Amino acid sequence: MAYMNSSDKMKVVFGDVVLGVHSKGAFGGEGFEYLFSYSAGGMESLAVNGREWLYRAPKPTFWRAVTDNDRGCGFPFRSAMWMGADMFQQVKAIRVFLDGEEIKDFLPPGNNRFQGEVEASSLEVSYAYRTATVPETQVDVSYEIEKSGRIQVKVHYYGREGLPQLPVFGMRFVMPTKADGYVYHGLSGETYPDRMAGGTKGRYEIKGLPVTPYLVPQDCGMHMQTDWLTIRRSSVLANNVKPGKDLSAESFSITFESSGNPFAFTCLPYTAEELENATHQEELPAARRTVVCILGAVRGVGGIDSWGSDVEKDYHIDAAQDIIYSFNIIPCFE
Amino acid sequence: MKNETVPELSWLDDPEVFRVGMLPAHSDHIFYDSEESCQNGEKSLYQSLNGAWQFCWSRNAAVRPEKFYEEDFDSSSFSSIIVPGHIELAGYDRIHYINTMYPWEGHLYRRPAYWQEGKGGYPGQFSEAEYNPVGSYRLEFDLMKELWGKRVCISFEGVEQAMYLWLNGHFVGYGEDSFTPSDFDLTPYIREKGNVLALEVHKRSTAAYLEDQDFFRFSGIFRNVILYAKPEVHVEDLWVKPVLHEDNHSGSFALDLKLSAAGEALESLKGYQISVALRDKAGNLLLERKIPAADQIFLAPEELPELHPWEHKTPYLYHLEIRILSETGMLTEIVPYDIGFCNLELDHGVMKLNGKRLIINGVNRHEWNARTGRVINEADMAQDIACFHENHINSVRTCHYPNQISWYGLCDREGIYMMAETNLESHGSWQKMGQVEPSWNVPGSIAQWKEAVVDRMRTNFETFKNHVSILFWSLGNESYAGDNIQAMQEYLREKKDRRFIHYEGVCRNRAYEAVISDVESMMYAPPWEVKEYLENNPKKPYVLCEYMHDMGNSLGGMKSYIDLLGQYEKYQGGFIWDFIDQALYVEDQVTGKDVLRYGGDFDDRPSDYEFSGNGILFANREPKPAIQEVRYYYGLYE
Numbered sequence: 001m002a003y004m005n006s007s008d009k010m011k012v013v014f015g016d017v018v019l020g021v022h023s024k025g026a027f028g029g030e031g032f033e034y035l036f037s038y039s040a041g042g043m044e045s046l047a048v049n050g051r052e053w054l055y056r057a058p059k060p061t062f063w064r065a066v067t068d069n070d071r072g073c074g075f076p077f078r079s080a081m082w083m084g085a086d087m088f089q090q091v092k093a094i095r096v097f098l099d100g101e102e103i104k105d106f107l108p109p110g111n112n113r114f115q116g117e118v119e120a121s122s123l124e125v126s127y128a129y130r131t132a133t134v135p136e137t138q139v140d141v142s143y144e145i146e147k148s149g150r151i152q153v154k155v156h157y158y159g160r161e162g163l164p165q166l167p168v169f170g171m172r173f174v175m176p177t178k179a180d181g182y183v184y185h186g187l188s189g190e191t192y193p194d195r196m197a198g199g200t201k202g203r204y205e206i207k208g209l210p211v212t213p214y215l216v217p218q219d220c221g222m223h224m225q226t227d228w229l230t231i232r233r234s235s236v237l238a239n240n241v242k243p244g245k246d247l248s249a250e251s252f253s254i255t256f257e258s259s260g261n262p263f264a265f266t267c268l269p270y271t272a273e274e275l276e277n278a279t280h281q282e283e284l285p286a287a288r289r290t291v292v293c294i295l296g297a298v299r300g301v302g303g304i305d306s307w308g309s310d311v312e313k314d315y316h317i318d319a320a321q322d323i324i325y326s327f328n329i330i331p332c333f334e
Numbered sequence: 335m336k337n338e339t340v341p342e343l344s345w346l347d348d349p350e351v352f353r354v355g356m357l358p359a360h361s362d363h364i365f366y367d368s369e370e371s372c373q374n375g376e377k378s379l380y381q382s383l384n385g386a387w388q389f390c391w392s393r394n395a396a397v398r399p400e401k402f403y404e405e406d407f408d409s410s411s412f413s414s415i416i417v418p419g420h421i422e423l424a425g426y427d428r429i430h431y432i433n434t435m436y437p438w439e440g441h442l443y444r445r446p447a448y449w450q451e452g453k454g455g456y457p458g459q460f461s462e463a464e465y466n467p468v469g470s471y472r473l474e475f476d477l478m479k480e481l482w483g484k485r486v487c488i489s490f491e492g493v494e495q496a497m498y499l500w501l502n503g504h505f506v507g508y509g510e511d512s513f514t515p516s517d518f519d520l521t522p523y524i525r526e527k528g529n530v531l532a533l534e535v536h537k538r539s540t541a542a543y544l545e546d547q548d549f550f551r552f553s554g555i556f557r558n559v560i561l562y563a564k565p566e567v568h569v570e571d572l573w574v575k576p577v578l579h580e581d582n583h584s585g586s587f588a589l590d591l592k593l594s595a596a597g598e599a600l601e602s603l604k605g606y607q608i609s610v611a612l613r614d615k616a617g618n619l620l621l622e623r624k625i626p627a628a629d630q631i632f633l634a635p636e637e638l639p640e641l642h643p644w645e646h647k648t649p650y651l652y653h654l655e656i657r658i659l660s661e662t663g664m665l666t667e668i669v670p671y672d673i674g675f676c677n678l679e680l681d682h683g684v685m686k687l688n689g690k691r692l693i694i695n696g697v698n699r700h701e702w703n704a705r706t707g708r709v710i711n712e713a714d715m716a717q718d719i720a721c722f723h724e725n726h727i728n729s730v731r732t733c734h735y736p737n738q739i740s741w742y743g744l745c746d747r748e749g750i751y752m753m754a755e756t757n758l759e760s761h762g763s764w765q766k767m768g769q770v771e772p773s774w775n776v777p778g779s780i781a782q783w784k785e786a787v788v789d790r791m792r793t794n795f796e797t798f799k800n801h802v803s804i805l806f807w808s809l810g811n812e813s814y815a816g817d818n819i820q821a822m823q824e825y826l827r828e829k830k831d832r833r834f835i836h837y838e839g840v841c842r843n844r845a846y847e848a849v850i851s852d853v854e855s856m857m858y859a860p861p862w863e864v865k866e867y868l869e870n871n872p873k874k875p876y877v878l879c880e881y882m883h884d885m886g887n888s889l890g891g892m893k894s895y896i897d898l899l900g901q902y903e904k905y906q907g908g909f910i911w912d913f914i915d916q917a918l919y920v921e922d923q924v925t926g927k928d929v930l931r932y933g934g935d936f937d938d939r940p941s942d943y944e945f946s947g948n949g950i951l952f953a954n955r956e957p958k959p960a961i962q963e964v965r966y967y968y969g970l971y972e
Contacts, residue, residue, distance in 0.1 A: 067887045067888055068947075069886075069890075189959045190959030195890040195891075195892070195963045198962035198963035198964070212887065215886060215917055215953075216886060216944045218886050220887055280929060282922050282925060282929045300891065301888055304881075304891065306945075308768075309858070311890060312891045312894065
């Protein structure tokens, strides 16, 4: 992975609706360009060498497609609120820090004072999200960009008494097209907090975005204890980029890496809701995107029975407790 | 010619009629009439009747072609069906999956015959039902030359659920137990050429109350149909009694034989000799005896000083050969059988095999193939065994019915411990909406239901008694407990068989605890409940006959169970529920692709939908991701 020449400062654009940050080339040029929207609820663009990595702004995720055991023990009924929270959320505050200093009054007309691009060595943009739950709580997501293009993502879920257990908590990234596959360093196979003793640590390469073909589509493809994950694509939505010509069979990748504690992830062509909605594999829509969830907490899958027993207590996610985790996104410029 | 029995449709309604004209259950040995055919495994005395049969489906008995068994019946309107196969997968009737509920739930108000004291049966409950499909099977065949002039019998290895059999217009017999062989003597009516065999299969009878397993509810001839010709003198049954002593290297060998002869039995046996030879793997002779033939032979225990014990890692088999020789020394019949020696004992409440604590790393296994349902082939079985070995699975429970015959020999050879379950489950009769509610229950203690279930136990035992891999007999599954299940256990006790007796249902009715089951067997008990039993003066060793319910993506928390093995000597493991998803390939109406479908996908109602998908393998035998967890934990105690 080649980093940008770190002696160059990056350029910050205090737009009226969108805050941009780029290395040397804006508008799909060489280098990176990240856009943080004030209206679209989060980071709107993550472009590297002109290749877009985001289909929609990444958001906190609170739902997994319920497993047969979840269903059997009434979990989705008790925790249904989190499904709504997963689908609908609202930004309540955005904060910006430039070289460690908070910038106030960055919205128009305050931004008129910048006169042009602003140079910086680091930029942090953070979003505070309200949850559509009763009681309501908050999730802070901050993106800290270094001039190399590396993004450190810090996520903080504020625990609140009275909220039902969570099925999962983390960040969901939806990419514009279906990935060719992914490579990760972590545990073999599909693992969960209560099912990972059989996983062997190593580097694993996965072709395509396999969905485990459970009779009724449900949460699947979980990978616990991951050190890094690299996703590779070779298609884009851009009309002016012709596969086989501009992309010349080349593929491009992006990496999520742990910043300290390993993370859990899924990398599937579907959101939890898309999986949830199907009663058979063949009802799943045509696979056209890459949905990556980088997770700070995962509920177990249990196994005692499928008609009443919950997963073991140690593998519940208590929504009254804070969940704090972080990871890095590393663009690849090759 | 003997007086012919007249078949009655009312047998379908009568729990006391479950076998008519059927031969007694016997051991599953193969026999040959020459050394050469034996060596080459050429089953020249057998004739398979698998293949295309003529077939007619009727919605109920009233509209069936009643006289279809007559030789001159015009069957030109019949279609064709492949035997073995399920009627529902051949394009007739409706595929239906349902778990504990009886399949007529909500459609019909039914109670089993004699359930209320002082009240009788329900004549016509099945025989006159508006919906109780009938499959009329007809096959014209010539007898292979090798079978000419001999006593010829037929074996239906599996027919669901009630069957009437005719040959050349003559009624032969009737049977109900769907999952054990039903044999009939065809000798009185068979011809060398131009035979007309007719089988009438009724989807349901009183047996339906005893076959309420959690599976797709199929009907029809779903296992092999085989003719066999008995030589002049024939081993009808062999019961090998290999014993491994407590020292685990010496033992003894005893043998009971039942012989039959073509003519008047005792006279015809005169002059015949029986030769018994037991060899080890290398072919060394351990024992050889010559005994004059008799209709019953008991070879008293013979001591054997040095034996290789049979167990999972070293499934050592000895080769037994029984020869029947005529007065002039001519070979009449030869029966080869592979046997093993193992020492099963209950030592201070711990089940031991060859002196070591038995650990069950087990799975429950339904016979399943996503294209053919419960019709599975040798390749499926071989694949399953390979999967067992790969994942340190050492035990299998034949949930919840006897399996195909060849599976037992495979488990002998591969060192797989078996819990051989009897074909009995009456789940819907005592558990309703998850609650124990035995206000009506079969078999319970109802006298009229006793013989049917004892017979199921007997057939299971008699057929498979020589398989060393069977460590447990299971009386059945989820049928509550009463005098009749106690009678099944008593049947086994009288046989003085050394294997453990297993029955989980007694935990639902502890009044029978002392007289049913050698093991405390539970299903889906959470780890802390298992502990509670084991910490309070456990009366019996503990086995989870079902645990780790792996529905969809649901296998987790296995550690809590495996840890118990290290903590409690009397916890001896369990059988994961279960081995393979039960789902069927269907062509998708929208995409035209083959997709896997489950209960409710056939407009079948009521249904339990995807509840049949609990395997550690998908229905197409691809492993589910969770299997690596099974491999890890079962590997700790292999």
